[in-house]
Every structure is written in C-alpha cells, then in structure tokens.
Amino acid sequence: MKIKSIELKNFRQFGEQRIDFSGSEDKKVTIIHGKTHIGKTTLVKAFLWCLYKDDDSFKTDPILVNKDIEDGYVPANKTIVVSVAIDLEHNGFGYSIKTEQTFQYYKNENGDGAFSPIMKDPNRYMMKMTPDGDPEPVPPENVDKEIEDILPRNLKNYFFYDGENNKIDDVAEKSSLQDAVRNIMNLNIREELIRYFAPNSSGRVYDRFESLKQSTDQEQSDSYQSEIDRLTKENENQVSNNDGLKKDIETLRSEAKTLEEQIEANADAEKLQKQYLDEVRELDETKVFRDGCFEKLIESFDSAGGARSGLAGLFQSLAYKDSNLLTEFADIKTNSRAYEHQSEDSVDEIIKKGECICGAKVIEGNECYKHLIAAKDYLFPRDFSASLNAFNKVLVEEKDASDASASNIERFAIDLKKSVKRIDELSDSIAGISKTLQGFHGDVGAWKKEAHEKRETADTEAARVSYSESTIIPGNESKISDLKSKKEKLSAASEKNNKLDQYLAYVNAVEDIATKRLESKKTGIAQALEKQVNDLFHAIVGSSKTELRLNPKNYNVEPYQSGKKITLSTGQKTMKNLAFVGGLIYLAKNKDKIGGDNDELDAPDDYPLVMDAPFSNLSKDDIHRACTELPKYCSQLIITLLDKDFDLSIGTLKPYINKSYSLTTDDTSTNSAFEEDRL
Amino acid sequence: MNFFNEDVSIYGEYARIIKKYSKTSDTDGEEWKISNGIDNAESVKIFSSYIDCLYAGAAIGLANHKKISDSDPSSLDRKKKANILQSAWKNRRKDFLHLYSLMVLTDPDLGMDKDQRVKKAFSDVPDGTSDHEFAFFLQYAYGGLEEMDKELSGIRNYKELSDYACRTILRYKGEE
Numbered sequence: 001m002k003i004k005s006i007e008l009k010n011f012r013q014f015g016e017q018r019i020d021f022s023g024s025e026d027k028k029v030t031i032i033h034g035k036t037h038i039g040k041t042t043l044v045k046a047f048l049w050c051l052y053k054d055d056d057s058f059k060t061d062p063i064l065v066n067k068d069i070e071d072g073y074v075p076a077n078k079t080i081v082v083s084v085a086i087d088l089e090h091n092g093f094g095y096s097i098k099t100e101q102t103f104q105y106y107k108n109e110n111g112d113g114a115f116s117p118i119m120k121d122p123n124r125y126m127m128k129m130t131p132d133g134d135p136e137p138v139p140p141e142n143v144d145k146e147i148e149d150i151l152p153r154n155l156k157n158y159f160f161y162d163g164e165n166n167k168i169d170d171v172a173e174k175s176s177l178q179d180a181v182r183n184i185m186n187l188n189i190r191e192e193l194i195r196y197f198a199p200n201s202s203g204r205v206y207d208r209f210e211s212l213k214q215s216t217d218q219e220q221s222d223s224y225q226s227e228i229d230r231l232t233k234e235n236e237n238q239v240s241n242n243d244g245l246k247k248d249i250e251t252l253r254s255e256a257k258t259l260e261e262q263i264e265a266n267a268d269a270e271k272l273q274k275q276y277l278d279e280v281r282e283l284d285e286t287k288v289f290r291d292g293c294f295e296k297l298i299e300s301f302d303s304a305g306g307a308r309s310g311l312a313g314l315f316q317s318l319a320y321k322d323s324n325l326l327t328e329f330a331d332i333k334t335n336s337r338a339y340e341h342q343s344e345d346s347v348d349e350i351i352k353k354g355e356c357i358c359g360a361k362v363i364e365g366n367e368c369y370k371h372l373i374a375a376k377d378y379l380f381p382r383d384f385s386a387s388l389n390a391f392n393k394v395l396v397e398e399k400d401a402s403d404a405s406a407s408n409i410e411r412f413a414i415d416l417k418k419s420v421k422r423i424d425e426l427s428d429s430i431a432g433i434s435k436t437l438q439g440f441h442g443d444v445g446a447w448k449k450e451a452h453e454k455r456e457t458a459d460t461e462a463a464r465v466s467y468s469e470s471t472i473i474p475g476n477e478s479k480i481s482d483l484k485s486k487k488e489k490l491s492a493a494s495e496k497n498n499k500l501d502q503y504l505a506y507v508n509a510v511e512d513i514a515t516k517r518l519e520s521k522k523t524g525i526a527q528a529l530e531k532q533v534n535d536l537f538h539a540i541v542g543s544s545k546t547e548l549r550l551n552p553k554n555y556n557v558e559p560y561q562s563g564k565k566i567t568l569s570t571g572q573k574t575m576k577n578l579a580f581v582g583g584l585i586y587l588a589k590n591k592d593k594i595g596g597d598n599d600e601l602d603a604p605d606d607y608p609l610v611m612d613a614p615f616s617n618l619s620k621d622d623i624h625r626a627c628t629e630l631p632k633y634c635s636q637l638i639i640t641l642l643d644k645d646f647d648l649s650i651g652t653l654k655p656y657i658n659k660s661y662s663l664t665t666d667d668t669s670t671n672s673a674f675e676e677d678r679l
Numbered sequence: 680m681n682f683f684n685e686d687v688s689i690y691g692e693y694a695r696i697i698k699k700y701s702k703t704s705d706t707d708g709e710e711w712k713i714s715n716g717i718d719n720a721e722s723v724k725i726f727s728s729y730i731d732c733l734y735a736g737a738a739i740g741l742a743n744h745k746k747i748s749d750s751d752p753s754s755l756d757r758k759k760k761a762n763i764l765q766s767a768w769k770n771r772r773k774d775f776l777h778l779y780s781l782m783v784l785t786d787p788d789l790g791m792d793k794d795q796r797v798k799k800a801f802s803d804v805p806d807g808t809s810d811h812e813f814a815f816f817l818q819y820a821y822g823g824l825e826e827m828d829k830e831l832s833g834i835r836n837y838k839e840l841s842d843y844a845c846r847t848i849l850r851y852k853g854e855e
C-alpha cells in the first residue's frame with residue numbers, strides 16, 4: 001500500500017488543502033513540518049477518520065468543522081460539509097476513499113450557536129480503479145472489507161504512529177499487539193483454516209464429514225441377509241413343492257379320468273349296483289319294521305292289561321256277541337216280581353215282625369213266608385234284572401276296548417304281512433341282481449366316490465399351487481427385493497463411510513501439516529521479529545548493550561541487560577517502538593522468507609509508515625541514527641515534525657526525501673496551509 | 680279248594696300249553712318257534728303270566744263253545760305242572776267272576792231256565808270255595824287252551840301268524 005495524496009475540506013484547521021506523497025522507491029520520505037498546533041497531528045488523524053471513521057481522538061473537541069468557519073459569523077441553519085479524501089494504491093489497484101459529514105449550525109434564543117452533525121455517522125465512498133484505470137464504485141457495504149484488506153484496522157496504531165504519546169507501548173501491553181502480528185503474518189487466517197480441519201470443530205470440515213456418515217449397522221445388515229436367505233429358501237421350497245403338487249395333480253386327474261371312463265363303460269352295472277344297494281338298505285329297514293310289527297302283534301295278543309285286551313278280550317266279546325244276551329234275557333228286565341223300592345232287608349224285617357204289609361201272618365214255612373223268601377231273589381241286592389242290565393252295560397263297554405285291541409292286532413298283522421311280502425320281493429330282486437352282477441367285482445359307486453375325491457383333491461392342490469405362484473412367491477420376491485435394497489443401502493453407506501473416513505484422514509493430515517507449518521511459522525516470525533527489532537533498536541541506539549527479548553506468545557518485547565530486565569528511558573522507549581514498528585514492516589515485506597515453507601498467504605505486504613512527531617524525545621544523535629535506519633525498512637515514510645526536529649533530521653533524511661511540506665498560517669485566518677519546500 | 684286264597688296248579692297237557700305260550704322263568708316249558716321266513720326261527724311267548732294264558736284260554740273256549748267236561752284232573756300228568764299264585768288269582772278275581780257269569784248265562788248244558796241262570800250268574804257268586812264252579816270255569820279254559828294250541832302250534836312263520844291274526848279279526852268282525 002502506498003498513499004498517493006490526501007485532500008481535506010473544512011476539516012479542523014484546514015479549509016481546502018491537498019498534498020501528494022512520495023511514491024518513489026529511492027526517495028520514499030515525505031516530510032510535513034511546522035510549529036506546534038499547526039495541524040500536524042490533525043493531518044494524521046484525518047487519515048484515520050477517512051479510513052476508519054475514527055474520531056476517538058477528537059473527544060476533547062469533537063467538532064470537525066473548520067475553526068475559521070466556526071469562529072466566524074455563521075448564519076442560523078447554515079450547513080457545512082467536512083470531508084477528507086485519500087488516494088492510494090494497493091496490490092496494483094488504485095483506490096479513492098472519501099469520508100464526509102454534513103454539519104448544521106443551530107442557534108439558541110440568546111444567539112449562541114454551534115455546529116452539529118445532521119447524520120451522526122459520516123458517509124464514506126470508495127472508488128476502485130481497474131487495471132485499465134476505470135473507476136468503479138465499491139458498494140457501501142463492502143467498503144469496510146476493502147479497507148480491512150488494504151490495512152487492517154487493528155494495525156492503524158502501528159502504521160499511523162503517534163510519537164508524542166509513544167502509543168506503541170500502550171498497545172504493546174494489550175492483546176492487540178499479538179493480533180497485529182497475527183494479522184500482518186496472516187496467522188489468524190492460518191489458524192482459522194486449521195480450525196476448519198480440526199476434529200470436533202462444530203460445522204467445519206471434520207464435523208461435516210462426520211455428519212455425512214450414515215448408519216452401517218452390521219447386525220441389521222446380517223438380519224436382512226438372514227431374512228433374505230430364509231425367504232429365498234422358502235420360495236425354493238414353494239417351487240419344489242409346487243412341482244411335486246403339479247405332478248400329483250396330473251396323476252390325480254389322470255386317475256380320475258380313468259375311473260370316469262370305467263364308470264361310463266359300466267353305467268348299467270352302476271344302475272344295478274345302485275338298485276342292489278337301495279334294495280339291500282330297504283330290506284334291512286323292512287326287516288327291522290317287520291320285527292317291530294311282530295313284537296307288537298305278539299304283545300297285542302297278551303291280555304296282561306285285563307280282560308278287555310288281547311286275545312282274551314276279543315274272544316270274550318265274541319262270546320258275548322254270539323250269546324245275544326240282551327235279546328235272550330229281555331224279559332228279565334221287566335220281571336213283575338221286582339220292586340224298585342224294596343230290598344231284601346225290608347223283607348227280612350217283615351218276616352221278623354211276623355206280619356206282612358197286607359196283614360197276613362208270616363210264620364216260617366207258611367205260604368206267606370215262602371212267598372216273601374222267593375221275592376227276596378228279585379229285590380236289592382239280589383235284584384238280578386238290575387245285575388243283568390249292569391252286566392250287559394259292562395260288556396258293551398268292554399266291546400269298545402276290544403274293538404281298539406282288535407284294531408291294533410289287525411294293523412300289526414297287516415303290517416307284518418306286508419313287510420313279510422316286501423321282504424320276500426326284495427330278497428328275490430336282490431338275488432336276481434346278484435345273479436346278474438355275478439362276476440362283476442367292481443364297485444361303480446366307490447369308483448364314482450373315488451373319482452370325485454381325486455378331482456376334489458386335485459382342485460384343492462391346484463388352488464394351493466395357484467395361491468403359491470400368484471401370492472406367496474411374488475410376495476416373498478417383493479420382500480427379498482426390498483430387503484436387498486435396504487441391505488445395499490447399508491453397504492453403500494458403509495462404502496461412503498469408508499470414503500469419508502479417508503477424507504477425514506486427509507483432513508487430519510491437512511490439519512497436522514497446517515498446524516506444524518503454523519508452529520514453524522510462529523517460531524520463524526518470533527525469531528525474525530526479535531532479530532529485526534534488536535537489529536534496528538541497536539542501530540538506532542548505537543549500542544547492542546540492551547537486548548530486547550520477545551515473548552513468542554504475545555510478541556511483547558522486554559529490555560534486558562546482562563540477563564536482567566531493565567527499565568528504558570522515554571527516549572529509549574521511543575527508539576524501541578520505532579524498532580518494533582520497523583520490525584513489523586520488515587515482517588510484512590518478508591513474509592515469503594520467514595518460517596519455512598511458504599504459500600500464497602505469505603505474499604509480501606508493503607505498508608506505509610505515517611509517523612507523527614516520532615523524534616520528540618530523541619537526542620540529535622538518536623534522530624540521526626533513526627533517520628539513517630528507518631527509510632531502510634519502509635517503502636513509504638510520511639513524517640510530521642516540529643520545525644526544530646526537522647532542522648535536526650533534514651541533513652540525514654535529505655537523500656530519501658521526495659516531498660517536503662511546511663505547514664503555515666497567516667494573520668487573517670486560523671487555517672493551516674501546506675507549502676511545498678524547495679529542497 | 681279256595682282258589683282265590685291259595686295257589687292253583689294246572690297239570691298235564693294244559694300245563695304244557697300254558698307254559699308253552701307264557702313268559703316264565705321255568706326252563707322246562709315247551710318252546711313255540713316262529714321263523715321270519717328267511718332267518719332262523721325264534722322262540723315266541725305271548726302271555727305275560729300263566730293266568731293270562733289260562734284266562735285267554737277260557738275266553739277262547741267260551742267263544743268256541745268248547746269245554747273239556749270229561750277231563751279227570753287226577754288223570755292228568757302231575758309232572759307237568761303250571762302253578763298260578765294266589766296273588767295272581769286275587770288280582771284277576773273281578774275278571775274271573777265276569778267271565779264266569781257269561782259262562783253261566785250262555786252255557787247250553789246247565790239245564791236251567793233264564794231266571795235260574797240269571798240267579799246263578801249273579802247270586803251264586805263263586806267265592807273261590809266251590810270246586811264245582813272252578814271246575815266249570817276250567818272246562819272252558821281247557822277247551823280254549825286246546826283250541827289255542829291247535830291254532831298257534833301250527834304257526835311256523837310270520838306270515839302264518841299274521842294270517843291267524845287276520846282270521847281272528849275277521850271272525851271278531853263277523854266277516855268270516
């Protein structure tokens with residue numbers, strides 16, 4: 001990076017000023033000198049404001065507006081634009097950076113007024129020149145990044161050096177010193193890159209490769225294979241079983257066909273066999289019926305149920321019927337000697353009294369007595385006509401029972417006779433059929449049954465084969481295919497994981513190599529920085545009595561003499577700081593030569609060194625030596641000096657100076673102006 | 680003899696007939712065998728007890744007007760014996776008296792007028808103490824048993840048995 005010019009407008013002590021800086025390799029120094037408070041430090045701060053919008057250093061007087069304007073008459077609400085523009089060159093590209101802020105003048109009721117920024121944040125514009133020289137605006141959101149690439153913000157205090165305050169020391173004791181070295185030497189980038197490859201770095205290369213790994217459960221894979229084997233075996237068994245069944249089906253159907261042909265050829269015999277079987281069955285049934293009839297007939301002959309049943313009842317009724325008792329004894333019923341209301345007892349009573357109702361004497365043996373005795377035969381209970389009537393009545397009643405008994409006997413007898421006849425007929429018919437079928441030993445009915453069973457079995461087995469071929473086997477094949485797919489996925493995952501493991505091994509190797517190179521780099525940097533700082537310090541001091549030891553962890557340097565840490569004077573501190581800044585510039589310029597193997601991150605950087613009053617605390621000899629050594633380290637050196645220091649250093653610096661400006665004011669204004677010296 | 684109060688024994692030929700057609704535990708009874716025409720003949724018994732057979736015999740004798748009036752009980756073979764228990768007589772007493780009355784009313788050989796028959800049938804009611812009255816009953820019973828045996832013993836198969844039954848029914852109906 002080289003700063004080509006700066007242009008200031010209404011910035012503090014400056015109205016409208018522009019100066020160019022030396023870019024020559026031989027005469028690389030630009031001097032700006034003047035008395036105190038003329039604007040030397042303001043100029044350095046203008047660089048920082050333009051590049052980083054940094055206004056921290058204006059805390060005591062935050063208003064940037066040109067003092068002349070501020071101190072003069074300002075009408076209310078007047079607006080003033082303050083700006084700083086820098087042209088620079090970096091890595092072959094030209095850049096124009098301009099930062100500006102608009103202020104407005106506000107007055108109170110008393111007429112007192114002050115400027116205040118309309119927008120708190122200044123605007124910054126950047127134009128980037130293409131190699132052809134065509135300007136191209138950099139989008140506002142990219143400006144910070146472009147500037148960080150040109151000169152990182154945390155290096156500003158080293159390359160815009162405030163010699164009056166020895167700021168190096170301040171910052172050196174802070175971590176920013178370490179950051180500065182790391183930035184200059186791109187160690188942060190290397191560490192960041194290493195972090196990308198380091199194990200257990202979330203979201204980085206290693207972690208991403210790990211996260212890409214897939215499950216390769218071997219047990220699951222074995223389980224899939226086992227199931228595939230089982231299903232394959234089952235399908236083989238199914239096919240084999242189906243082949244066997246198909247042969248069986250063919251055999252069964254062939255046998256059934258043979259039987260059916262046999263049945264057809266023996267249709268007559270079948271008819272006869274059927275008739276034979278039917279008649280044999282009927283014969284058996286009829287015999288059972290006949291035996292039943294016989295049993296019942298025999299039972300119906302018995303008269304165990306009383307005189308009215310069985311043969312006894314029949315013949316008793318028959319005897320009664322034949323006797324014609326009612327007709328034969330009809331006159332008995334009307335016997336004139338019967339008295340309906342007299343009884344044997346009443347006659348005995350008369351005999352006992354010895355006098356009849358008619359008045360006749362009743363004496364045993366006389367006519368009256370005999371007459372009464374004879375009459376008793378016709379009186380109750382020896383009322384024979386009544387007994388005869390009752391007897392007849394019983395016999396009539398008995399006839400009903402006898403009729404029922406006769407009916408049973410007749411029915412059983414007829415059934416028995418019919419069954420016997422039928423048995424004879426069936427026996428004859430069966431004998432005839434047997435004779436006809438003599439010599440024919442086949443059982444057509446059994447053949448039919450067998451043929452039917454064979455057809456049925458064949459159909460059942462055919463259905464089983466069909467189900468096996470249409471459902472079981474395809475189903476298993478589908479499952480096998482699915483399982484194979486799952487297994488292949490696991491295998492593929494395994495292969496992928498193997499590759500990822502290889503990648504991870506590469507990542508580990510990269511991380512290992514990068515870490516080693518980084519450590520080597522750090523060691524080399526620390527050694528080179530320590531050497532350069534010591535060399536420059538000794539050269540500026542003019543003695544190597546004091547050794548500056550560099551802490552390789554934070555790059556702090558501590559002075560030692562004879563192995564003991566010492567305290568430096570203010571001038572020595574300034575020289576130490578100058579030596580340190582020189583060392584940093586050396587590192588940036590010689591990246592490609594420090595710390596072993598080099599790569600594109602080690603492309604040399606060239607930084608300008610802008611120093612504000614660096615020799616304030618130095619003696620004439622010190623200034624002489626500093627002015628002799630510093631230009632050797634820098635490509636561009638811009639120094640502001642008090643006139644007295646300018647006078648002391650000009651002699652030594654003159655061979656390196658290309659541009660020299662004197663800052664002056666006149667009596668009419670507080671504004672400072674650059675006036676180029678004639679060297 | 681009091682046959683309503685004592686066991687009564689039938690001897691000789693009539694005992695043989697009774698035992699032949701009655702179900703009994705005696706093993707010395709003659710068998711009446713009937714064949715079904717094809718299979719072997721089987722032994723057949725009609726009456727549940729001796730008294731049923733004797734009673735049926737009496738009814739058959741009466742219906743056929745067949746009495747064995749000249750049989751001498753003492754001439755009967757005493758080895759052939761069918762013993763009818765007193766309890767059986769007692770149970771069938773009413774039936775016996777009923778049939779006895781019919782015998783008295785219809786018997787042509789008694790030599791009595793109607794009044795005497797009626798009087799004998801209903802007033803001289805046997806009480807089981809008169810051998811004469813029992814002998815009168817037995818005359819018909821023996822006659823009927825002979826008739827029964829004559830008819831049944833000739834039956835050799837089911838057809839003949841059914842023919843006998845049908846003949847009997849035809850006669851009962853008065854169609855023969």
